[in-house]
Amino acid sequence: MEYVIGVDIGTQSTKALLVDRHGAIVAQHASSYQPDTPRPLWAEQWPAVWFKAVTECIAACVRQAKETGVAADSIKAVCVSSLYGGSGIPVDRDMRPLYPCLIWMDRCATDQVEWVRGNVDLVCFRNGQSSSVSRQARRLWQAAWTPRSRRSRLA
Numbered sequence: 230m231e232y233v234i235g236v237d238i239g240t241q242s243t244k245a246l247l248v249d250r251h252g253a254i255v256a257q258h259a260s261s262y263q264p265d266t267p268r269p270l271w272a273e274q275w276p277a278v279w280f281k282a283v284t285e286c287i288a289a290c291v292r293q294a295k296e297t298g299v300a301a302d303s304i305k306a307v308c309v310s311s312l313y314g315g316s317g318i319p320v321d322r323d324m325r326p327l328y329p330c331l332i333w334m335d336r337c338a339t340d341q342v343e344w345v346r347g348n349v350d351l352v353c354f355r356n357g358q359s360s361s362v363s364r365q366a367r368r369l370w371q372a373a374w375t376p377r378s379r380r381s382r383l384a
Contacts, residue, residue, distance in 0.1 A: 232304045234290055238279050238311035240264060240332060245286035247294050247304065256293035258286045265329060270336035273329035276318050283309070319371065331367045338366035345369070 232255060236245045241263060247256040260282035264272045291301055312333060319327045331337060345366055 230299075230303060232294065232299060233306045233308060234287055234304060236283055236286060236307065236309045238283065238309065240312050240334065243279065243282035243286050245283075245290050247290040247299075255297060255299060256290040258289035258293070260285045264332055264334065268337075270339070272332050272335040274332055275329045276326050279311070317368075328371075331371070335367070338370035341366040341369035341373070 230249050232247055232249055234245055234247045236243065242259050242261040244259045245257065246254055248254055262274075262278050262282060264274050266272055287307065291304065294304070295301065318330045321327055
């Protein structure tokens with residue numbers, strides 16, 4: 230029998246299921262965490278939090294599967310989905326995160342959204358919408374808030 234692990238990286242937890250080719254659940258695990266909210270309306274997460282949760286969930290599913298007699302080499306794929314609407318993860322030349330990802334619930338870029346609404350043709354925005362959750366507005370915010378010392382490390 231062949232198996233697949235499905236992983237969902239969410240806002241408050243990462244969940245994983247190991248299923249057989251018929252969709253029967255063989256193993257499952259979840260790892261909880263919270264978004265960082267350093268100021269009102271801000272919401273961010275460090276990629277290391279997600280990576281730790283993903284590796285924990287996959288390892289737990291493989292361990293549980295082995296306990297039921299499933300060989301690790303019969304796991305043929307890992308599928309990952311993740312939370313939507315983040316700003317991306319800015320990295321330096323060595324691919325180290327410079328600061329956390331501003332996630333979907335972040336509202337730090339309100340001023341930048343107002344600037345965009347007044348100065349940019351909104352057709353260029355995805356779905357013609359602009360809001361404080363848009364990636365473009367968050368990137369403007371990051372540019373305004375990124376210290377010069379960090380900018381010099383950008384790839």
